[in-house]
Amino acid sequence: MEKKSFTFEEIKLKLVNYCVYQDRCHAEVEQKMKEFLLIDEAKEEIILYLMKENYLNEERFTRSYIRGKFYIKHWGRNKIKMNLKQKQISEKLMNMCFDEIYEEDYFKTIQRIYEDYSSKQKGLQEYQRKSKTIKYLMSRGFEYEKINDIFD
Incomplete structure (x- = not known):
């Protein structure tokens, strides 16, 4: 299938809509631009326009x-x-x-996930359940020190 070609203005509008639909970062916009065969100057101009008009922030x-x-x-x-x-x-x-992220919400979330996950670990020794749950929380991106705070 051959690529449909768009005018510069059409491409600009497509990228405005892409940013309006949901907040985007520069890398995502640059990735999206690869769908259109644009020269660097045109890409630059579009990025600057999107920033100036606050579509890209x-x-x-x-x-x-x-x-x-x-x-x-x-x-x-x-x-x-x-x-x-x-x-x-x-x-x-x-x-x-x-x-x-409010610190208190962070702490409560760790506590809630800990309790939820831990309660589902059946037939394990207490220390096994604890270490498995800590591993799970760390895999979700929570810091070991923060997880440990819930035991104090």
Whole structure:
């Protein structure tokens, strides 16, 4: 199937809609642009336009990503960080945006997941259940120190 060709304005509109549908980061927009055969100058112009018109806002993206992955998917900070790194979000911006997660909510979430998961581990010694549950929480991206806080 041959690629349909679009005008510059059509491509720009498609990318505006892509950003309006859901917050995007630069890496996602650049990936999306690969569908259209654009010269570098055109890509640059579109990125600048999207930023200028606030369709593309890396901080807003990072904040909504952190909120969603924690409050909806219940991921820990480590997993969120790893995924944001893959999206080429800077460490500095990440750290600035982690205030989207309230410490108390974080603690309660670890506690809740711990209790839920632990209660499903049948026929295990207490220490086995504990270590299995800690492993599970760490795989969800929660920090070992934070998990340990629930035992104090």
